[in-house]
Amino acid sequence: MRETVRRAGLATGQLGVAAGLAIVSYLFVGLVLFTAVVTLLVVGAGVLPETVLLLRRVAGFKRRRVAGWTGRAVPEAYVPLEGPLKERVRAAVSDPATWRDLRWLAAHFVYGWLLLYVSLIVWAVGAVVDGVWAGLLRRPPVLLPLVARLADLDAAWSGALLAPPPGAELVDRVAELTESRAGAVAAHGAELRRIERDLHDGAQARLVALSMRIGLAKRAYGRDPDAAAKLMDDAQDQAEEALAELRHVVRGIHPPILTDRGLVGAVRALAASSGLAVDVRDDGVEGGSRAPAAVEAAAYFVVAEALTNAAKHSGADRADVELARRATGLGVVVRDAGRGGADERGGSGLIGMRRRVAALDGKVEVSSPVGGPTVIEVELPCVW
Template identity: 70%
Template sequence: MRQAARATAQLTKAAVLALGSYIFITVLLFTAAATVAVVGAALLPETVLLVRRIAGVKRRQAAVWTGREIPEAYLPLTGPLRERLRTTVRDPGTLRDLRWMVAYYGYGWLVCLVLPLWPVGLVVDGVRCGLMGREAVVLPLISRLADLDARWSRFLLKPSPKALLAERVEELTETRAGAVAAHGAELRRIERDLHDGTQARLVALSMRIGLAKRAYDHDPEGSRRLLDDAQDQAEEALTELRHVVRGIHPPILTDRGLAGAVRALAASSGLEVTVLVDGPVDDGPRAPAAVEAAVYFVVAEALTNAAKHSGSPRASVQLDRVSAGVRAVVWDEGLGGADEAGGSGLLGIRRRVAALDGIVTVTSPVGGPTMIAVELPCVW
């Protein structure tokens, strides 16, 4: 009975959607006529958006019943009217949605017809079971109808391989653009650090050595002081050069592995940081260098943000080696309200992770806490 009640609720939603679709056919016919007449061509993209919403409702209904999501793959309807019309006509998702809607017009009336009759069948089943000792028929039938409706909807609404490929190409185009932007920003940062820091110190070093050479014959003591200053400048230039190199690929990752490098970050962050490592992150085969570097920089940026903006003296970092790759979570008890558009470094984190086909999740309500979770895929 519980399963039958659930199936009844599912079919009731399907019947309501079918009735709504029958009403919506007026909109479709009007849009078709207006488009043919050219004057109403602007209605076509808006109508297609409505069809997408209706199809989306059906996808969610089927997902609730089967427990399996039906993915969507649509081209974005943006830009000038001519571009939106071209996208509407060329999008494979439009044709699949319309095909589903036409099919739903054909079999949706069965749901509307059978649903009011099944309580009568339930009474008959009760009589058959009580008086004649036979098995129930209607209860399994109502579940089978719900299964059939969900299977048909999944078959008709699932994206075609071509649509999935187009969506993947679009996604890769966006991530590549983000990766190029992140790479450009990184190159500009390295250039700025070299120009304003290391290069300036090397220029000062060269000038001091030149002055020491000139003063060597007539002022040996002054020349010695200049050489001492030059040695200090050389050490500072080496320190800054090491800092720049760490910004390209931290040597500590090679020396200590990801867990050890993150622990070193935590120790130097100025916060009370708890580092939890679940799973053998550094045992066995290691993640690719690009993945380890991305996780390292994400943790470094997140801890820097926490120290600057959170107002909390504590933070935590968790590293997990999962079947699909590496997962890192940075959490603090601060003020929250982190904004990607506010120069907090979150956009850079998202671009760096997206370049490796990873996922970033940011949770930072006003009042805190803030959680930044990233998952980067790799093959172990």
């Protein structure tokens, strides 16, 4: 009985707020009519975007109340009111979500009051009936639980009316994918330029020098065998250096160590050569089925970039890396105890990291307050 009364009290508070919003909706009707008149007169067109923004705040408050009661968020999908006045007015009038908010406002003026009145009647009757039924006869209360049902009804109706228009989430998803695709194309172009630069400045230059050494050795072979032998020794050294350059380029495309040791082993090798004291923790990644090669490569480069930034910029002497197998994919967390203040606009490599992860529809969260620590969390979706 005590829990029922507590739940009914919370529900009554929820319905009381709903009734308060009903009063707001009543006042808003006058504001909407005023806005419509002055907008039609043109001289007051600037009032319309501000009224719509106020309406969005009221609807947003109700969305938060519904989410707090049900535990399920009610998303919103508004058209931004930006640019010159004419564009803001056009966006305010053409936004489907704004018209849905107005529909909710009108309906809520009716059912907000109605549900509160019904709940007060249920309280008046239920306090007596359930007091006898539950207090004397030791039976479960039957009327007071209806108050919570009324709050559920208010949340259900408001959630349905305030939900985004059909297709709005799809539009947002298309915009998100378009942005991530643009980032992936930019990252791919930057990667191609890096490979071309490494091949041109490194391996290609060494191979040209190697060809010249071999040519000189061929011409010197008949008249000066000792000089030819020396040139061939130099050519062998340059061939080995060219191979090292090519291995470096290959590691930048897909590190062979990933194929040989797997992600956990590759990250441990990376940590050992980072110059920091790195603790690598594995949460179910090693020993089971492996993630796709592209996902492992992205995770490897995320750790490499994060540890490089920590060693160069953070002033930290240690870091932690966590690799976790999750139901939705692969999780990567890199923490360092440095000075923090990482700025993505400062060329720290975080933008490239975001683009690489976004290309796989993943997410990156960076927390780096001044004074530290810096924490980079990455979620890479995949099927294990």
